[in-house]
Amino acid sequence: MSEQVVVSERAPPLKKVGKGDTLLQVRNLRKYFPVTEGILFQKAVGHVKAVDDVTFEIKKGETLGLVGESGCGKTTTGRCILQLERPTAGEIVFEGVNLEKLDSKALSPLRQKVQVIFQDPYSSLNPRMKVGDILGEPMRVHGVYPDSAERNKRIAELLNYCGLPSKFADRYPHEMSGGQRQRVGIARALCLNPDFIICDEAVSALDVSIQAQVINLLEDLREEFDLTYLFIAHDLSVVHHLCNRVAVMYLGKLVELAESDELFDNPMHPYTRALLSAVPVPDPSKEAQRQHQVLKGEVPSPLNPPPGCVFHPRCTLAVDSCRKEIPPLRELRPGHWVACTEV
């Protein structure tokens, strides 16, 4: 407990953030991973630009979707916000505090406020711990509910919120189905009363009928606990359903950002258009009438991204300047940002 007091003394004062205020700002975030050669004397021979100059903000109470295909940098962005990766450059400002300037001790109270739900409920829970311990440990470490009886009461409460009976506290992860495990993963994210949760492909591994249950649960918890989500996913239908605003990433860059309805009704960036056209909708009559624009080629290597606009080799609108200059994000309609000069 004494340690807890020291931590809170060192922690910067936190501003009270109300609904609609900016909760999180990501400014010019860059994360480059060195690619090394040699075994003993490793030297960097290049960099994978996983996230390259990404800027966005999230308001209290909203759900921002971050979409894109494998390797576009959406998960790395999430990990940088969580401070699981130290960014190469750029700033992450949470509730007015710049996280880059804090050491690990000062970060500790902030870590309580920012939690994460991972994709794979099989590998993100410790197989040798009972569910009660999985949920209780963070509470103990952070000194929330230090009394064990109170803590157990809280664990039972959290399990119930997430649609599990409280007797599940005595079970091991392997005794549960994938959907139940993901509910435990969600309960774990909630156990320190966070303000902000990063859902990294949180429903991708689940079957359709179970996925719908978990999506509804995430919606209910958002209401109940006044949560803000960053919802990282590749499934655009799920993102459309859950998110207020959507950011589209391609090869480490943010290419489009808009309100959800605006983005899905009126996509402007050629990549977003192709992405939306590639998603089949579960209605054979609509599918028969839809125009299918199939994107040619594959995503280039992030080790050696194309110069200029990273999308130009696959783009139908590309002109000469796209091969040389990086298109800036421009606000083409109120709140609708697009990184393309040709739309």
Next chain:
Amino acid sequence: MPRLLEVENLKTQFETGAGIVKAVDGISYYVDEGETVAIVGESGCGKSVGAMSILRLIPDPPGKIVDGRIIFEGRNVLELPDSEIRKIRGGQISMVFQEPMTSLNPVLTIGLQLTETMMLHLGLSQDEADKRAVELLGMVGIGEPERRLKQYPHQFSGGMRQRVMIALALSCKPKLIIADEPTTALDVTIQAQILELMRNLTKDMGVALIIITHNLGVVARYAERVIVMYAGKIVEMGTAKQVYHDPHHPYTIGLLNSVPRMDLHRGRRLVPIEGQPPDLTRLDEGCSYRPRCRWAIDKCAASFPPLEAIDGSQIAACFRKDELEKDLKSAS
């Protein structure tokens, strides 16, 4: 169109420590020449085991095909000697699997894997096979085929490997391709490329296609007929339009209500199917969907409802199939 494949009362079981798993429990369906049929259902519903049984690819033990007939071009596949089934596998019927990295041999070049199959099944010489391999890679959209043939699977990206799998599947001029979750491991833009490619090539060559998937969108875009499976049984079957626009089984209705949809209003709340899929070792006489079904009545516990015709080619296995529609209309 003439029948290409008829599956009759197929039962495939696995012996496990927990008891006998009835993975496929008496399914019957057909595939006509040149048509695309989708088998949908969630993990563990038996859709993959059912398809693997067609080629007798069930590991025995622990698995066993205990009953049924699989008639392919007039012959019962289950009674053929091993030498004959080997001619069908990769010859008249070929497969495309989900994970192209594990279904290609990592220590052999793509060219060797393609030509080996063709020399075996079509009796081509090395030169003829080489020539046809170049043609095939071009057909599936792989640039510089001569150079690529000398490469190994790890030198290809996921999408490119799946193209190689399709080339391999088409190489021996099959009558039927079974694609088991062919695009589940791929990104959505690559998924669209692969599915368009499969559709165009199978249509051009008149090859029938069974797509096994859990993605209801993929089914709506590519399949002519749909088979819905739940806990080892077929619960509904019909044309894609019949099944999507006029479902007659509570599980199909539940699935369709569960999917988030890009084409509908955003504020809509999903209606999930409550509960979990059943334990396949502990199925009773009754309908296996009844614990999750809001229409279940006492009768559902007594016996499994038979698949009965609704309208033309659509069939569903539910005692209350004719009441669902009225009920849904009055609810909305």
